[in-house]
Amino acid sequence: MALSVFDLFKIGIGPSSSHTVGPMLAAYRFAAPLRDADVARVHVDLYGSLALTGRGHCTDKAVLLGLSGEMPDTVDPDIADPMVERIRSNGRLRFAGRTEIAFDEPRDLVFHMTESLPRHPNALRISARDAVGTIIATETYYSTGGGFVVAESEADVSTHDEVTVPFPFNSGTELLALCKSTGMSLIELVTANEVAFRSAAETDAGLDRIWAAMDACIDRGCKGEGILPGGLNVRRRAGQMYQDLTRRPFFGDPLTVLDWVSLFALAVNEENAAGGRVVTAPTNGAAGVIPAVIAYYRRFVPGADAQGVRNFLLVAGAIGMLYKHLASLSAAEVGCQGEVGVACSMAAAGLAAVMGGTNEQIENAAEIGMEHNLGLTCDPIGGLVQVPCIERNTMGATKAINAARLALHGDGTHHVPLDKVIETMRQTGIDMQAKYKETALGGLAVNMVEC
Numbered sequence: 495m496a497l498s499v500f501d502l503f504k505i506g507i508g509p510s511s512s513h514t515v516g517p518m519l520a521a522y523r524f525a526a527p528l529r530d531a532d533v534a535r536v537h538v539d540l541y542g543s544l545a546l547t548g549r550g551h552c553t554d555k556a557v558l559l560g561l562s563g564e565m566p567d568t569v570d571p572d573i574a575d576p577m578v579e580r581i582r583s584n585g586r587l588r589f590a591g592r593t594e595i596a597f598d599e600p601r602d603l604v605f606h607m608t609e610s611l612p613r614h615p616n617a618l619r620i621s622a623r624d625a626v627g628t629i630i631a632t633e634t635y636y637s638t639g640g641g642f643v644v645a646e647s648e649a650d651v652s653t654h655d656e657v658t659v660p661f662p663f664n665s666g667t668e669l670l671a672l673c674k675s676t677g678m679s680l681i682e683l684v685t686a687n688e689v690a691f692r693s694a695a696e697t698d699a700g701l702d703r704i705w706a707a708m709d710a711c712i713d714r715g716c717k718g719e720g721i722l723p724g725g726l727n728v729r730r731r732a733g734q735m736y737q738d739l740t741r742r743p744f745f746g747d748p749l750t751v752l753d754w755v756s757l758f759a760l761a762v763n764e765e766n767a768a769g770g771r772v773v774t775a776p777t778n779g780a781a782g783v784i785p786a787v788i789a790y791y792r793r794f795v796p797g798a799d800a801q802g803v804r805n806f807l808l809v810a811g812a813i814g815m816l817y818k819h820l821a822s823l824s825a826a827e828v829g830c831q832g833e834v835g836v837a838c839s840m841a842a843a844g845l846a847a848v849m850g851g852t853n854e855q856i857e858n859a860a861e862i863g864m865e866h867n868l869g870l871t872c873d874p875i876g877g878l879v880q881v882p883c884i885e886r887n888t889m890g891a892t893k894a895i896n897a898a899r900l901a902l903h904g905d906g907t908h909h910v911p912l913d914k915v916i917e918t919m920r921q922t923g924i925d926m927q928a929k930y931k932e933t934a935l936g937g938l939a940v941n942m943v944e945c
């Protein structure tokens with residue numbers, strides 16, 4: 495398995511990695527090679543979960559932006575909405591950022607609410623025609639979670655087969671065995687693998703960029719106020735909470751630390767819900783967990799420094815690779831286990847590593863982080879990434895800190911290996927009814943009336 499930590503941490507925009515970032519990337523990938531072609535009309539079909547929760551997750555907007563030549567990591571979140579509004583009001587789209595074509599949204603962007611494609615629940619098909627109506631290109635894409643996109647013609651583009659890493663691993667057991675046989679720490683081993691992709695200096699700079707984007711997202715979220723978009727009338731809480739916490743004397747209540755952790759997670763996920771700039775970690779719905787735990791580390795753990803943040807991201811990324819390889823990061827496949835559950839497991843491992851944990855304690859922390867998220871369903875009200883998603887990230891972050899601390903109190907020996915809990919998560923996801931897997935057809939999504 496040749497994955498990089500930068501496959502797990504990608505800068506994009508909210509509110510969803512599978513339903514916003516992935517479809518935007520797919521539409522961009524479709525349009526870019528046709529930049530100079532004689533395209534007169536483009537048509538998009540959305541299937542499965544992309545259709546069922548696509549409106550709440552802004553899949554329609556993401557596709558319009560991608561077809562217009564915009565990429566998730568470079569699109570300016572402030573111009574995204576006005577650009578979509580212009581396309582809608584003019585009925586015209588600048589295909590691949592170049593040729594202006596007519597785009598009649600009700601006709602050209604179709605949500606197939608009762609149809610799924612067999613390969614993956616998040617599917618979209620795009621086709622382009624010339625002026626006489628002849629199809630000149632068509633492709634089906636699958637948004638497989640965490641912003642990963644696979645075309646029908648591709649087996650799996652999520653791994654980098656062109657790169658040979660010095661210490662390849664396909665399971666937690668292999669990872670620990672490699673550490674043992676080489677005498678390396680997990681941080682050293684993952685670092686050596688990353689340097690196979692790019693230089694050490696570039697790796698450090700990339701990790702610093704990821705943390706800077708996460709930190710900026712916390713900052714913006716702490717200034718946020720008002721009502722989140724989408725019609726659910728969810729009020730942003732982070733701004734007020736930030737004001738309260740900065741005014742309150744800290745040492746009067748030791749659990750104030752928990753409030754800060756919750757604040758960091760709320761800030762990120764409110765930004766995500768508002769369509770702001772976030773880092774997929776490993777998904778957008780779960781984007782607040784890892785930044786909140788890193789912010790906790792930076793603010794409250796003595797001796798925390800910039801290298802510690804890099805090490806945190808490296809170890810968390812390695813754990814995320816295991817879930818990507820052995821199970822799934824897609825809520826449409828395994829429910830919220832694959833989003834907040836995986837983020838919690840990654841964050842627990844990262845924190846245990848930078849608090850001096852042994853390789854075995856780190857693996858134990860990752861295992862605890864998932865064990866107590868098994869069975870977590872995905873039932874977003876109104877199909878929006880708001881309730882329960884935003885608060886759920888505060889739970890994921892605080893649980894991750896507890897998991898790391900529990901593991902550090904032990905000696906690394908424990909009953910359930912990480913690989914077993916990942917396999918349990920995968921099987922639980924298969925057994926989970928479709929209505930609990932990002933369809934907004936079950937759970938809170940049907941028991942709460944939208945207002």
Ligand code: SF4
Pocket residue numbers: 779780825829830831833834871872873874878879880882883886932
């Ligand atoms: S419930 Fe979890 S998996 Fe579902 S949209 Fe919200 S954060 Fe994502």
